[in-house]
Amino acid sequence: MHELGVLNSMVHTIERIVKEQNITEVSKLVIEVGELSGIVPRYLEQSWPAASYKTFMEKTQLELIVIPGIVKCKGCGRVFNAVYSDLCCPDCKSREMEILEGDDMIIKEIVCC
Numbered sequence: 130m131h132e133l134g135v136l137n138s139m140v141h142t143i144e145r146i147v148k149e150q151n152i153t154e155v156s157k158l159v160i161e162v163g164e165l166s167g168i169v170p171r172y173l174e175q176s177w178p179a180a181s182y183k184t185f186m187e188k189t190q191l192e193l194i195v196i197p198g199i200v201k202c203k204g205c206g207r208v209f210n211a212v213y214s215d216l217c218c219p220d221c222k223s224r225e226m227e228i229l230e231g232d233d234m235i236i237k238e239i240v241c242c
């Protein structure tokens with residue numbers, strides 16, 4: 130489980146950003162997590178209390194938006210959700226695909242009060 134490490138570095142990044150803006154409190158943090166990012170949203174939620182403990186974001190609410198893992202089949206061109214199709218094209222059964230979205234994790238919004 131590398132979610133805690135991911136969150137730790139995210140807290141440091143955000144800390145640097147908000148210090149530059151002279152902000153001392155963040156009420157809500159919105160993160161977009163792609164289904165193909167290798168990050169498990171449930172683990173992110175579980176790790177958040179530990180990652181934010183004794184930081185300026187201890188009271189920050191974490192909101193996750195899960196982005197579907199959409200891919201395009203290199204065989205027939207069909208666009209589909211890779212997770213629901215078990216990483217296999219529902220039409221031609223090819224496993225060669227190009228990721229269109231859902232393979233990364235980004236900080237969508239930092240809400241300050």
Ligand SMILES: [Zn+2]
Nearest residue numbers: 202205218221
């Ligand atoms: Zn196909």
